Each structure stands twice: as structure tokens, then as C-alpha cells.
Amino acid sequence: MNKSSSTPAHQLFRLSDPIQFLAVGFGSGLAPKAPGTFGTIAAIPVYLLMVSFLSTPLYLIGTLLACVVGIWICGKAADAVNVHDHPAIVWDEIAGYLVTMAFVPVNLVNIVLGFALFRLFDILKPWPISIADKKLHGGLGIMLDDVLAGVFACLCLHVILNFI
Secondary structure, eight states: OOOOTTSOHHHHOOTTSHHHHHHTGGGGGGOSSOHHHHHHHHHHHHHHHHHHHSOHHHHHHHHHHHHHHHHHHHHHHHHHHTOTTOTTOOHHHHHHHHHHTTTOOOSHHHHHHHHHHHHHHHHHOOTTHHHHHHHOOHHHHHHHHHHHHHHHHHHHHHHHHHHO
16 A cells, blocks of 8 residues: 655645645645654644634644544544655644643644654654554554654643643
């Protein structure tokens, strides 16, 4: 189930398709290098909009929806390009960053620290994140490792904030 890895992402994905547009993080996942990092950067304005206009319970519901609907979005996009977990699919990074920032006071230091912690867990994939990444497939497999990375990053961020 793999198309040629030499085919550029911008030739595989159609931004005119709303599902693919969301899956590639509004186009951020089409970056030729470090698409996951660019996808996480794209999550920051989403986070800021959500915390600006939503109460904490609504933020949590929105984050849960991003995660659950993300299973479908990522699965459909992967099927459309016939590549499981293509690097350009970064909706999972957006959802994972939203998980990371749950219950975190909004300021520049926390936004950057949350970004760094999320990227660290997403890249290193310690246990059990690595199991989800290797054993699960489809939209759930694409999403779950990043949601778990978000949980780990969120826990670490709260520990750091409580000791500073």
C-alpha cells in the first residue's frame, strides 16, 4: 500500500479536498522537510483560537472531537493517496498538540515548552507510544501515537509547571 516515496507530497494530496486539506494541516504537512514539525506549528493558532473562544470544558470537547474525527480524516487521506501514515498527514500532530496543552495557562513560554515536549515524545516514541505506532494501522494507528505523545507531553508539562 505504498506509492513511490519519491513522489512529492504536493502531487499526492489535493488541497481542494476538505478532508485532505485538514489531514495535511491546512497545507503545513506539505513542507518538504520536517512536515510533523510544521504541522505542530500549524496547531498553535488552532490552540490559540480554541482557548480564546472556548471554556475549558468546550476546549476539552473540541480536542476530543479533533482526536476522534481525526481517525476518520487521517484514514481517508491515507487511503486516498494509498500510503499508510504519509509524513504529510499532520492532523495527528494538531490533535496531539491540543492534548498537550490541556489545562495549561496560555503564555509564550508554555506554548513553546508544550511544542518542544510534544515534538520530543512524537519523535522519540517511548513505550507505549512505540507500540501504538508499530502495531496499529489505518486512521487509529495514525492518530493514537500522537495522542499518546500529547498525553505524555501534557503530563510532563504540568510537572514542570508545578515545580517552577
